[in-house]
Amino acid sequence: MQALWLEKQSLTFRAAVPDPKPQPGEALIQLRLAGICGTDLELLRGYYPYTGIPGHEFVGVVLEASEPSWIGERVVGEINLTCGRCRECKEGRPNHCEKRVALGVRGYPGAFAEYLTLPLANLHRISPGIPDETAVFTEPLAAALEIQQQVMIRPDEHVLLIGSGRLGLLVAQTLAITGCDLLVTSRQQRTREFLATLHISAIFPDDVPVRQMDVVIDASGSMQGFDLARRAVRPGGRIILKSTYAGTMDVDLSSMVVDEITLIGSRCGPFAPALRLLESGKIVTRPLIDAQYPLRDGLAAFEYAAKQGVLKVLLHP
Numbered sequence: 001m002q003a004l005w006l007e008k009q010s011l012t013f014r015a016a017v018p019d020p021k022p023q024p025g026e027a028l029i030q031l032r033l034a035g036i037c038g039t040d041l042e043l044l045r046g047y048y049p050y051t052g053i054p055g056h057e058f059v060g061v062v063l064e065a066s067e068p069s070w071i072g073e074r075v076v077g078e079i080n081l082t083c084g085r086c087r088e089c090k091e092g093r094p095n096h097c098e099k100r101v102a103l104g105v106r107g108y109p110g111a112f113a114e115y116l117t118l119p120l121a122n123l124h125r126i127s128p129g130i131p132d133e134t135a136v137f138t139e140p141l142a143a144a145l146e147i148q149q150q151v152m153i154r155p156d157e158h159v160l161l162i163g164s165g166r167l168g169l170l171v172a173q174t175l176a177i178t179g180c181d182l183l184v185t186s187r188q189q190r191t192r193e194f195l196a197t198l199h200i201s202a203i204f205p206d207d208v209p210v211r212q213m214d215v216v217i218d219a220s221g222s223m224q225g226f227d228l229a230r231r232a233v234r235p236g237g238r239i240i241l242k243s244t245y246a247g248t249m250d251v252d253l254s255s256m257v258v259d260e261i262t263l264i265g266s267r268c269g270p271f272a273p274a275l276r277l278l279e280s281g282k283i284v285t286r287p288l289i290d291a292q293y294p295l296r297d298g299l300a301a302f303e304y305a306a307k308q309g310v311l312k313v314l315l316h317p
Contacts, residue, residue, distance in 0.1 A: 002317070003113035004298040007051045009044055013298055017053070020109060022064055022117045029060035029075065029118065031295075033132045034111045034315045036305045037140060037166055038221055040104075042244050044302070048106060055112035055315075056104040057139045059132045067120060076138040078122040078271055079103040095268050112298060114317045124271045127279050136314060137170065137285045138274050144171040145277075146269030147217060147240055148178070155179035158212060160232050163219035163243070164191045164202070166288065166311050171219055171242060173283050176200050180215075183208075185228070188309050194287055208232045217242050223249050235259040242266050288312045 003017040022028045035057035043050050056079040062070045082089050082097035089097050103118065104110020126135045144167065153159060157180050161172050164186040172184050176198065185205045186192050192202040205228055214237050216229040221243035229239050230252075239261060256263065277283050292314045293301035305313040 001114040002295050003053045004055070004295070005052070006043060006054045009046050011044060011054075011299060011302055013296060015296075017113065019115055020113075020117045025066060025121070026117045026119050027062045027070055027075075027123060028064040029058075029077070029116050030063050031111060031114055031116065031317050032059045032061060032074070033136045034058040035136045035140070036301060036313045036315065039244050041302070041306055042221065043105070044306075047244050050105060050107075052104075053109040053111075053113050053116075054104045055110035056102070057136055058111035058116070059126065059135045060111075060116065062123070063115075065120060070120060070123065073123075074126045074132075074135075075123045076126060076135055076271065076275070077103065077118040077124070078142075078268070079105065079139065080268060081108055081119060081122065112295065112315060114295070124275060126275070130275070130279050133289060133314070134278050134285050135275075137283070137288075137312075138271055138278065139268075140167050141170050141174070141277065141283060142269035142271045142274040143167065143242070143267065144174045144269065145273055146266050147171065147242065148174065149269060150264055150266055151215070151238060151240065153178045153180050153215060157181065157214040158209075159183070159215045159217070160208065160213040160229070161185070161217045161219060162205070162208075162225045162228055162232075163221065164188070164195070165219070167242065168219040169194070169288060169311070170283065170285075171217060172200055173198065174277075175217075177282065183213075190309065198284065211235065213237060215240065219243055226251070230256075230261075233259075233261060236261075238262040238264060240264045240266050285312075289314060292316060 082094040083099040086098040101107035159180045161184045186202045195202045213232045216233045217240045218225045218229045219242040288311045
């Protein structure tokens, strides 16, 4: 099969990768559409030493499965594969499984290929009313919803979102639903205009209120974004990290202790609510798609996706 291959921070296209073989309890899935996200780009920069087929945002069709009812179904899939036996799994925290591997990110072949496998337990059927170009946003939208799984965002709170890229624009829409007083940082005219159509206020980073925000979400993936979050949050406030950062960061922890700041890491989220939101039409995704490339042109797709201001780039077989 055709696939993209990542090794030693170098991406190549391979025309003859062996087809995956589903194990008991797994499905063989034919790719229909996959999305390049910020984590994929960070893997190229050394965020995690992954070798293999990258990609974890996808829509596919089940070709083989131990349960016949799945065959022919259009699906998306949760990316974490867990053991179900360790302490984290037994206590209801499978995303932190001690033996966790992750589709296209950590120890498990990903979705930038003609075929992939996943456990049936990871799959979610896609309603006929959700087109592929919308369903492919399920995984990042679920990640956006994880914020509200972790903290309650009240309508009377002042909330700042730093970063209005691929993930940030989904986070912004999920936050807006809460009715909170939301501000989103953006320098891009196109992004500011898109937010305006959603009645979400955009501000330049230089105009962020200092020590005024109850909740700050950093979706920038940069040290500058975290520094801005730290300046914006009020004493006793919360900072939520919705990013993957390559390398290490210098953080003044003493000031965070003095100001009693709560720091929360946020990663994967719930697929079922994400699919319901996509079906409802409350989340706008089509304007976020900037380009589609065939899998064989995956290197060009990654190059384009890495350009400043580019949003979602999709791959199809």
